[in-house]
Amino acid sequence: MVESSSELYVEGLLLLGGALIAAPLFKRIGLGTILGYLAAGVVIGPVLRLILDGEEILHFAELGVVLLLFLIGLELKPRQLKQMRMDIFGLGASQVLVSGLLLGLMAYFLARQGLAASIIIGLGLALSSTAFALQLLDEYGDLNTGYGQKSFSILLFQDLAIVPLLALVSILAPFSSDDGGSVLTDTGIAIGAIAALLLVGRYLLNPLFQIIANTGAHEAMIAAALFVVLAAATLMELAGLSMALGAFLAGVLLAESRYRHELRADIEPFRGILLGLFFMAVGMSLDLGVLGENWLLIAVAVPAIMLSKSIVLYWLTRAFGSPHNDSARVSGLLPQGGEFGFVIFTAAASQGIFSSEMSSLLVAIVTLTMALTPVVAAVSRRLMRKAEREQMDETFEGAGSDVLMVGFSRFGQIAAQVLLAGGSDVTIIDYSADRIRAASKFGFRIYFGDGTRKEVLIAAGIARARVVAVCTQKKEATDQVVDLIQAEFPNTKLYVRAYDRAHTLSLRDRGVSYELRETLESGLKFGRKTLEAIGAAEDRARDVEDLIRRLDEERLEMQAVDGFHAGSEKVLTKPLTPEPLIRPANREDASGRNRTDAYDDPSVTERETKEDATASPTGLN
Incomplete structure (x- = not known):
């Protein structure tokens, strides 16, 4: 019984070890985890005969x-x-x-x-x-x-x-x-x-x-x-x-x-x-x-x-x-x-x-x-x-605008409507044939192309673009586009969709002209509207929204200097005492100095939220 149990443990270790080595390795070289598992099984079983009861x-x-x-x-x-x-x-x-x-x-x-x-x-x-x-x-x-x-x-x-x-x-x-x-x-x-x-x-x-x-x-x-x-x-x-x-x-x-x-x-x-x-x-x-x-x-x-x-x-x-x-x-x-x-x-x-x-x-x-x-x-x-790709139009005839948009994700679709409504011409390139076909039904002029290729960017008119808006979905693709443009077209102004907080810090470190987390503004507006729905006055809800936006920006600045876990006191995790959000004029405390409201004074915010504010493993977006 002891030998049987020991054999079972050894087989378990062999299988787990094989999976740990083969699956990430095959995934890394682009063959997928399934082939990795298969290869591990072949080596453990019929090749080395370490396990015979396959x-x-x-x-x-x-x-x-x-x-x-x-x-x-x-x-x-x-x-x-x-x-x-x-x-x-x-x-x-x-x-x-x-x-x-x-x-x-x-x-x-x-x-x-x-x-x-x-x-x-x-x-x-x-x-x-x-x-x-x-x-x-x-x-x-x-x-x-x-x-x-x-x-x-x-x-x-x-x-x-x-x-x-x-x-x-x-x-x-x-x-x-x-x-x-x-x-x-x-x-x-x-x-x-x-x-x-x-x-x-x-x-x-x-x-x-x-x-x-x-x-x-x-x-x-x-x-x-x-x-x-x-x-x-x-x-x-x-x-x-x-x-x-x-x-x-x-x-x-x-x-x-x-x-x-x-x-x-x-x-x-x-x-x-x-x-x-x-x-x-x-x-x-x-x-x-x-x-x-x-x-x-x-x-x-x-x-x-x-x-x-x-x-x-x-x-x-x-x-x-x-x-x-x-x-x-x-x-x-x-x-x-x-x-x-x-x-x-x-x-x-x-x-x-x-x-x-x-x-x-x-x-x-x-x-x-x-x-x-x-x-x-x-x-x-x-x-x-x-x-x-062969079916798509890669001639880029008529391309070349003030704004070159790389990636036509949901984020990019909304941004493009603002730009077009504001009277700007936009050249849009995307690598998804299905997305291009779908967008064309709504009248968007999109070119098929891979934004990580220098020749595609040149053909799309990057030399004429005053701004390149990178709206790709995956941060890996976004980083490739940003790195390529900064290396080959260093004077180009880059406006970039960020994936999350860590990606935002990475993009700022690269020195892009402007970045925006894909969920920041929508989350802020959603929270404001919810606050209004439970009885808050519209002005107060908007001021709270502005406060959170300001604290978030201050936290990003601290993280850029002191590391990702800095600025946790800027995360509000419990209700604050409802006070006016506008700084009262000439208001003095018992010491005779002017005091500011909790929402305006970061030090007060820090005191009131220090014991509950923590940074999540994901950095709270």
Whole structure:
């Protein structure tokens, strides 16, 4: 028992160490964390053979996929799911059937498999990896885009298809005595399990979380969240469906709950750790012996399968109304085999549809297609961006104005309206084809271009610009533009959108002409209007707004000299004594000297707020 526990701890340390090294390294070099986890798994498992039970770890790590589907369900309200029904049951079903038919024909004619084996191989390979695809969508921030929703609909139908596919394995098994009764029974059980989950979710989940929340026990809320996810997943597994489907349905049922944000915060850390473990387990389960014995067959089969699925995905998504760009992105995201293929191929081998050697070969092929997915998806995205750039107008004909705006974010859109309304010409460049198309519908004249390239800035007329307004969304991109302009066009006046307080200090240190935090003025006005709504006079609310603005500026000046944590006494964290905000004339205190109001005298403000004023880890924006 002691040795077993010791081995468990050692394996845990190896897995955590591999994740800590590989994931940041691969992310740093631009290959993504998924390939990092896979590489770590391959090194720990089949290469160094430090951990040999990769398949057991893979089964446990599927909980990461389960938790991922639960979190996605939390973001999808039932009415949204209803709107997606055509994509789920139309596009999803078509993809499984058409891809399964094409891949089955390849197995029958090219691999010389029997009819039953070809059917199972084709349909098993038609499934895609939920874990890989959704993790990539999450990394790209594309889950709520058009192609992200199409991809998710296809994956959701594939989860639903597990029961009929496993039933088909039993029907096609040699000497099978199934007369269809067991299929009907399995289907009935599955429908009953879904109905039971929907009833429990509708009438019991919210009261359960309300009772636990009223106790104030945060640990109990975490335990309850995990219990609900795992219970729903287990119920679906017992009914023959995928665990991920059960977790997804539980998430959808809680999507309109007042506890959804708390649940997301509680589940997210477990999801991240277990999903990383899943990708590592996929790498550890790779059989290098099978790869060595069948390397030529695998080298042909892997690209053939991925190319076939990509073609089917592209034309089907086009047929269901997606534009070219979205269809191309879907085809680049879902060409791999999926983790449920492991289940189907193992079941088929155990029932004699094909040999265990064929099952191992298929598992190796699926694993390699999964490993190649991040690379294929990244290449697809780059090709699409290149195609979009070629479609955009980079001639900059007519460019050159008093103001050159780099980046047409929401911040930039508002600023541009002020400039145009004030009679100024504005040349706007942006790197997002979608944003340019959307803005063009409102009559804005925008040029496609990358503001971090010197030749683009020259073509856009930076030499004629009196001011360059940098309104890019990400501070990294903003810093690149600022550094380039200051190095190549040092006399240019720079007005820059800052991301947060730390970014503001960084920009001031660079010596830009003007900077403004993206949330400062909107937050001040929002606070003033709220103060007026609860009864404050308009003049008093405006004076308070001016006070906070002044204290914020004073704090920035102190931070620029004494460091980021200086000036914490300028942060007001409790109500001040309501006094006139205008300094009274010739008002004297007991000592005979003129005194100022608390709002006008920073020293008084410091005394009244010192014991409560602290700087947050984020610097209070």
